[in-house]
Amino acid sequence: MVIRDLTLAGLKKEQLLNLHYTMLLMRHFEEKAAEGYTLGKIGGFLHLYTGQEAVGSGVNLALEQNDVVISSYREHGHALAKGVDPNALMAELYGRASGVSKGRGGSMHIFSKEHKLFGGYAIVAAQLPIACGYALSAKLLKENFVTVVYFGDGAVDEGAFHEALNLAQVWQLPVVFVCENNLYSMGMAVERAWAVSSLEPRAKAYAMDYEQVNGMNVLDVYQTAQKAVKRARETSMPTLIEAKTYRFRGHSMADPSSYRSKEEAEKWKQTSDPIVLFENALREAGIANNDDFKKNDDRALQIATKAVEFADKSPMPELQSLTEDIMVDPTGAIAWRRPR
Amino acid sequence: MRVITYREALREAMREEMLRDGRVIIIGEDIDAYGGTYAVTKGLAEEFGRDRVRDTPLAEGVIAGAAVGAAMSGLRPVAEIMTINFSLLASDQIINTAAKVRYMFGGQTNVPVVFRMPAGGGAQRGAQHSQMLEAMYAHIPGLKVVMPATPYDAKGMLKSAIRDEDPVLLIEHELLYGVRGEVPDLGEEYTVPLNRGDIKREGTDVTLVTFSRALHLCLQAAEELAHEGISAEVVDLRSIRPLDLDLVLDSVKKTNRAVIVEEGWKYYGTGQGIAAMIYEYGFDDLDAPIGHVTGVDAPAPYAKNLEKAVFPSYTDIVAAVKKITPVRSGR
Ligand SMILES: Cc1ncc(C[n+]2csc(CCOP(=O)(O)OP(=O)(O)O)c2C)c(N)n1
Ligand SMILES: [Mg+2]
Numbered sequence: 001m002v003i004r005d006l007t008l009a010g011l012k013k014e015q016l017l018n019l020h021y022t023m024l025l026m027r028h029f030e031e032k033a034a035e036g037y038t039l040g041k042i043g044g045f046l047h048l049y050t051g052q053e054a055v056g057s058g059v060n061l062a063l064e065q066n067d068v069v070i071s072s073y074r075e076h077g078h079a080l081a082k083g084v085d086p087n088a089l090m091a092e093l094y095g096r097a098s099g100v101s102k103g104r105g106g107s108m109h110i111f112s113k114e115h116k117l118f119g120g121y122a123i124v125a126a127q128l129p130i131a132c133g134y135a136l137s138a139k140l141l142k143e144n145f146v147t148v149v150y151f152g153d154g155a156v157d158e159g160a161f162h163e164a165l166n167l168a169q170v171w172q173l174p175v176v177f178v179c180e181n182n183l184y185s186m187g188m189a190v191e192r193a194w195a196v197s198s199l200e201p202r203a204k205a206y207a208m209d210y211e212q213v214n215g216m217n218v219l220d221v222y223q224t225a226q227k228a229v230k231r232a233r234e235t236s237m238p239t240l241i242e243a244k245t246y247r248f249r250g251h252s253m254a255d256p257s258s259y260r261s262k263e264e265a266e267k268w269k270q271t272s273d274p275i276v277l278f279e280n281a282l283r284e285a286g287i288a289n290n291d292d293f294k295k296n297d298d299r300a301l302q303i304a305t306k307a308v309e310f311a312d313k314s315p316m317p318e319l320q321s322l323t324e325d326i327m328v329d330p331t332g333a334i335a336w337r338r339p340r
Numbered sequence: 341m342r343v344i345t346y347r348e349a350l351r352e353a354m355r356e357e358m359l360r361d362g363r364v365i366i367i368g369e370d371i372d373a374y375g376g377t378y379a380v381t382k383g384l385a386e387e388f389g390r391d392r393v394r395d396t397p398l399a400e401g402v403i404a405g406a407a408v409g410a411a412m413s414g415l416r417p418v419a420e421i422m423t424i425n426f427s428l429l430a431s432d433q434i435i436n437t438a439a440k441v442r443y444m445f446g447g448q449t450n451v452p453v454v455f456r457m458p459a460g461g462g463a464q465r466g467a468q469h470s471q472m473l474e475a476m477y478a479h480i481p482g483l484k485v486v487m488p489a490t491p492y493d494a495k496g497m498l499k500s501a502i503r504d505e506d507p508v509l510l511i512e513h514e515l516l517y518g519v520r521g522e523v524p525d526l527g528e529e530y531t532v533p534l535n536r537g538d539i540k541r542e543g544t545d546v547t548l549v550t551f552s553r554a555l556h557l558c559l560q561a562a563e564e565l566a567h568e569g570i571s572a573e574v575v576d577l578r579s580i581r582p583l584d585l586d587l588v589l590d591s592v593k594k595t596n597r598a599v600i601v602e603e604g605w606k607y608y609g610t611g612q613g614i615a616a617m618i619y620e621y622g623f624d625d626l627d628a629p630i631g632h633v634t635g636v637d638a639p640a641p642y643a644k645n646l647e648k649a650v651f652p653s654y655t656d657i658v659a660a661v662k663k664i665t666p667v668r669s670g671r
Pocket of ligand 2: 181
């Protein structure tokens, strides 16, 4: 029996089912992208978000529309959560003119000004200092937005991570650092790379507030992010969130996955699938049932399928666009000749 | 002779040098557990142990700095930087330390380090993953920058680089790892010097000056030009710094025409540097202005059709040659 006005984590049924839908959209979108890659429709590197859906969707629910998200190359999920049109997203993966970045960026370089999804960056950890800059704008221009920046456990080992955390703390920047600790950076297991077993001591080293959360539990993620976002918005102070998660697929589609056992990955999928865990929680709370889930699943699959159709029939970019948008000032190109 | 891939040739070079010299170590990201990003180091950790083949955390700055320090103190490190794009995070230690310390400390120390890294585009990896950037390093006194294009040269030059007393950047190309070529049998010791280019095809009408993957485009173009009655000589520089300038000038003296072919950007790059040297030292031998085939002056786009247009193709080379080379009659 489903009781109408039950809530979980302060969320009503409709909000909870929207959250469920977002996670399923990420899941189906990535499966379609994998298919596109296998078919040769998508080239280059393709890093999927499968398994980590609870992090991006949970954090995003704590955000307002005006808040900023910056990410890495593993950013499709973050973009979908932020409201980026799945059609334009898939078209970007397909390298089509109708893609969010006009087909010039590809899977690793999603950017949507409209949705304040300000970039997928492919140089590991580069996005953290960039996020500090956005947060500085928010502070100095008195635009009350919060900046969320996503990165992996590998990014933590780059100098840029440390430089960014320190700066954010001493300058009191309204930024939320979200580390998606999926236990591997490519083939490097986190316990081989880190001298510490969590990010807490690293946050402490910069006197920064730290929260660790089970990144497979979307409601925990949501509530943790809520606190951090509130702190950023109200006191202009940063937070480091460490979300413990796992990527169900390889690092990229090119990854042989020889560094971890099939059993390990299987176990995570069987026991910690964030979508299954969320469905169990909703069912147990008597908030939603399998029919609700099925409806969301059908809708997400349909949207992902449509995105592929849209991308596939979109035209390639015009050749002349190759040298467009390099700089604002076209005479800034080198060896510009005076018109005579 | 055997036929092996460029990837295998590099692996053999490291393996042989590690067997020869216990001071040789390899450090880098994902060289062991992942199996090597381009599988170059595959199997080496098993064979030589994880003391000598070390996966590092994701941190190019410390990879480079530690390799330089280790080289200054007795080890012979080979540092693998996953791609040249990420070497920008290592470039401080490469440029400000490796290239400087011998000089600024009055010749009291050496930096016998090798940095291996692939450059280049052509696999739709987009703007931040498709750069050449060798010119940036070749600009720096105190560094050697070599760019072998065949398995034979890759093996021979990597062995020389490891034995060299100075810092060497051995810049590979993402699309060369699967290229196959003849290499002497195992046990037949050979090296290739770091200061000699190589004529990869002889010709009389025009000199194609090139390096790295563009060599293969030049060979393809030369074949096509031969059908049209133009005999192109293909000079593979192999090393950018030091540059085998005499090899280039001697060839130009013979053909009186030069076209420089490279994948990277045109302006302030390797090709323009070479062109300036040809003009400076070989001006009288030229019958036509030097041609220059390069990548388009834009960041690398992702879309397949745009990417195809951004990098030079062998037809661009054929066109550039024809622009400055008259087809001789009677052939
Ligand atoms: C500076 C830099 N070094 C290396 C790489 C190659 N690379 C891309 S992703 C990656 C692993 C990153 O792992 P992590 O930060 O844990 O993020 P995840 O991929 O697990 O989401 C590496 C080594 C890069 N893109 N940039
Ligand atoms: Mg990771």
